[in-house]
Each structure stands twice: as structure tokens, then as C-alpha cells.
Amino acid sequence: MYALTFLERVIKKRCVKVAAKAIVIICIVVMLMLTQSNYPQFQQADSSTISILLWNPIFGQDKIPSLATECAELTCFLTLDRSFYETSAAVVFHMPDLNNYTQERLPNQHFVFFSLESPINTKLPNMEVSPFTLTVTYQPDSDIAVPYAEMLPRQEPMSSHEYEATLHSLRSAFKEKRFKVAWFASSCNPESRRGDYIQELTKHIDVHIYGRCGRRNCSRRNGNVCDQLIRRDYKFTLAFENSVCNYYTTEKPYTALQNLVIPVVLNRKIAESTLPSGSFIAADDFKSPRQLANYLTHLSENVDDYLKYFKWLKLFHKPRMTSMATAFCKLCAFLEAQSPSSKVTPSETARNALQWYTEERQCYPRYAYHLLRMDRRFYLKMNDFIRAFWNFIS
Incomplete structure (x- = not known):
């Protein structure tokens, strides 16, 4: 028992x-x-799904953009798994991170030149022959253009009554703002040398600096908190880019417009190509940082002059920010419109993609530095002369 x-x-x-x-x-x-x-890179794609292979991670991150929120109706499958190479309708090469590549493209497959960075900040590999068939960049003449934000025109201009109500609200907000200028940055003095200019500007007007370049903190992860801070406390934000190239306008000025604050940019010509007329202030309109500071101080003390910079609201909605997912949604829509069996031929921009993206993109090296050192018109003329001379001898 x-x-x-x-x-x-x-x-x-x-x-x-x-x-x-x-x-x-x-x-x-x-x-x-x-x-x-x-993690969609491990999913299996069915026969009706269009596969898009990311040849290399975007900015070194293995996380793949989710298309569910922006274009769930499309049938694309994004993956980093190169075993999908032969069944992928497109192979995307993120150029700022590209260390190696293959030229073995299938006849019905697209090779995509992908970059939302400026040419100055994109180190391109040596390629004797361009393997690409499509370009996806912020440039408007790309096969698929992906600006950092979109300014959507109103179907009809804002009525006088509505605009007056908007001005009344802006006037009330102006009275509550405690500070003049804010600058949010993670890199202090990049290729554009914006840090040199801002250092001189701070001698003539108080600039609150957030991020690695200053003593104030507002993490990008807390985007809504930062937006509220801008909207509540500041009249201007410095929207100086890390490099000054045609059409290269990142989220900086759009964030200001979204929060009904006036952005201050470095280059008027570039801003005019992307932002609503009269919505911004350009540093290169002024002979010196002191002169710019004096003008910002004047606007800070004169609400009627300040509000003139919001006439754009009559014609446009607030900017709609784009994302990495936006780019892949546009690419997916493009691929869905193509015949999966048809032979792919390179586009005009992709045929000589490296030359198109670099030599034909006009950039202004160390632009802010030169604003401090010489008259703007002279610098621009010298820059154009050097480029013309280089094209002549090459």
C-alpha cells in the first residue's frame, strides 16, 4: 500500500x-x-501580393515602415529578407546607407534609387553604369517625389469672416507667447555651418536652444509636447537646414507652419520653391545676423506686422507631414499600376541617377558661413561661376 x-x-x-x-x-x-x-520582414507573401525588397536597412534600422495606417488598401509586402529577391517587383537601395549592391536585375524588376537626404549628405558608391530604373527622392522631378510635407490648397479661399476670426485667434495667442525665438537641433554645426550663424545671432536676440546644441530639452519622441511648447511660447523658430540644396526643405519649417509660428530659413530661393509665399523669413534677405535680430525684435513688438505672415492661411490648409511610409505607399501604388510581366526600362532620371542627383543638383556649400563673411549676391554669383567653369572643363 x-x-x-x-x-x-x-x-x-x-x-x-x-x-x-x-x-x-x-x-x-x-x-x-x-x-x-x-515584424513584416518575416511574413510570407501570397501570390497576389507585390513584394518590395529593401536591399539595406534604412539608417541602419531593421524596423520596416508599416503601410497599414496610410495605404492599407494596397497589396504590397515590404521585407529585408533577400531570399525574396527573385520574386520582388522592386529592390530598394537606400543610398545614404548603401555599402554594397548587385547589378543582377531581373528583366521585369525595378531597381529603386531611394534617398530623402540632400546630395551633400549622401555618400554615393562608385558605379560605372547606373543599375537603377526608378528614382524616389524629395526632388520634384523624381519619378516618385516625396517632399517632407505637402501644402494642400483650399478648394476655395478662406472667407473674410473666417479669416478675421483666425486673425483674432492668432492675435490672442501672440499676447500669450513669452519668448521670441527657438531652435531645435540634434547636430549643431553641420555642412551648412548654421551653428556659426546662430552663434552670432544670439549676440543680438535671445534664442532658446533645444537638443544637443543647448541646455534645454524636448525629445523628438515627445513630438506633441514639443509642438505645444512651440505653439504656446514662441513667435519664431529657426528652420536652418543641415545643408542648403535646391528643394531640400525638411520638416523644420513645416512644423513651424503647422503650429502657426513663423519659420526663419537660410535661403529665400529654396524656401520659395516649397513654402507658401509670405509665410517665412529668410536670413539671406539681411546683411547680417544683427539686422535679422532687429527685424525679429520689431515683429515681436508689433502684432499687426507679425500677423501679415499668416496670409497663406487664406489659400492653404496647414501642412500635411509625410513619412517613410508615405514614400513606400507611393512606390506600391506605382507598382500596382504596372504589368508584372512587362520588361522594365530605366526612367530618364534613373538612367544616370548619380549624376542627376549630385552634379545637376545645385547646392551651396557652407552657406551660413558665407552669409557671415560676404555679401549674399557676390557669393551666389561666385558659386554659379565656379559651377559653370567646372561644367565647361569637365
Whole structure:
């Protein structure tokens, strides 16, 4: 009897251990299944899905943009898994991170030149022959253009009554703002040398500096908090880009417009190509940072002059910010419109993509530095002369 009881106990213990192990295994399997559903690079694409292979991670991150929120109706599958190479309708090369590439393109496959960075900040590999068939950049003449934000025109101009109500609201907000200028930045003195200019500007007007370049903090992860801070406390934000190239306008000025604050940009010509007329102030309109500071101070003390910079609201909605997902949604829509079996030929911009993106993109090296050192018109003329001379001898 005692032996039987002992045997029953042993069997029960073993059963408990086996059950526990089974539960652990089941949990692991469930977790793996959930992980696969959260990371699309591990999903299996069915025959009706268009596969898009990311040849290299974007800015070194293995996270893939989710298309669910922006274009769930499209049937594209994004992956970093190169085993999908032969079944992918497009292979995307993120140029700022590209260290190696393949020229073995399938006849019905697109090779995509992809970059939302400026040419100055994009180190391109040496390629004797361009392997690309499509270009996706912020440039308006790209095959698929992806600006950092879109200014959507109103179907009809804002009525006089509505505009007066808007001005009344802006006037009230102006009175509540406690400070003049804010600058949010993670890199202090990049290629444009904006830090040199801002350092001189701070001698003549108080600039609150957030991020790595100053003593104030407002993390990008808390975007809504930063937006509220801008909207509530500041009249201007410095929207100086890390490099000054045609059409290269990042989220900086758009964020200001979104929060009904006046952005201050470095280059008028470039801003005019992307932002509503009269919505911004350009540093290169002024002979010196002191003169710019004096003008900002004047606007800070004269609400009627300040409000003149918001006439754009009559014709445009607030900017709609784009994202990495926006770019891939546009690419997906393009691919869906193509015949999957037709032979792919390179586009005009892709045929000589490197030359198109660099030599034909006019950039102004160390632009802010030169604003401090010489008259703007002279600098621009010298820059154009150097480029013309270089094109002549090359």
C-alpha cells in the first residue's frame, strides 16, 4: 500500500513537470507567432501580393515602415529578407546607407534609387553604369517625389469672416507667447555651418536652444509636447537646414507652419520653391545676423506686422507631414499600376541617377558661413561661376 502511494506521487510529479514543459513550449510558439505578425520582414507573401525588397536597412534600422495606417488598401509586402529577391517587383537601395549592391536585375524588376537626404549628405558608391530604373527622392522631378510635407490648397479661399476670426485667434495667442525665438537641433554645426550663424545671432536676440546644441530639452519622441511648447511660447523658430540644396526643405519649417509660428530659413530661393509665399523669413534677405535680430525684435513688438505672415492661411490648409511610409505607399501604388510581366526600362532620371542627383543638383556649400563673411549676391554669383567653369572643363 505504501509502495503504491509512493509510486503515485512520483507519477504525479512527473506529470506536473511534463505539463509545465508543455505549457512553456506552447508559450514560446505563441510568442514567436506574435513576433512574426509584428515584424513584416518575416511574413510570407501570397501570390497576389507585390513584394518590395529593401536591399539595406534604412539608417541602419531593421524596423520596416508599416503601410497599414496610410495605404492599407494596397497589396504590397515590404521585407529585408533577400531570399525574396527573385520574386520582388522592386529592390530598394537606400543610398545614404548603401555599402554594397548587385547589378543582377531581373528583366521585369525595378531597381529603386531611394534617398530623402540632400546630395551633400549622401555618400554615393562608385558605379560605372547606373543599375537603377526608378528614382524616389524629395526632388520634384523624381519619378516618385516625396517632399517632407505637402501644402494642400483650399478648394476655395478662406472667407473674410473666417479669416478675421483666425486673425483674432492668432492675435490672442501672440499676447500669450513669452519668448521670441527657438531652435531645435540634434547636430549643431553641420555642412551648412548654421551653428556659426546662430552663434552670432544670439549676440543680438535671445534664442532658446533645444537638443544637443543647448541646455534645454524636448525629445523628438515627445513630438506633441514639443509642438505645444512651440505653439504656446514662441513667435519664431529657426528652420536652418543641415545643408542648403535646391528643394531640400525638411520638416523644420513645416512644423513651424503647422503650429502657426513663423519659420526663419537660410535661403529665400529654396524656401520659395516649397513654402507658401509670405509665410517665412529668410536670413539671406539681411546683411547680417544683427539686422535679422532687429527685424525679429520689431515683429515681436508689433502684432499687426507679425500677423501679415499668416496670409497663406487664406489659400492653404496647414501642412500635411509625410513619412517613410508615405514614400513606400507611393512606390506600391506605382507598382500596382504596372504589368508584372512587362520588361522594365530605366526612367530618364534613373538612367544616370548619380549624376542627376549630385552634379545637376545645385547646392551651396557652407552657406551660413558665407552669409557671415560676404555679401549674399557676390557669393551666389561666385558659386554659379565656379559651377559653370567646372561644367565647361569637365
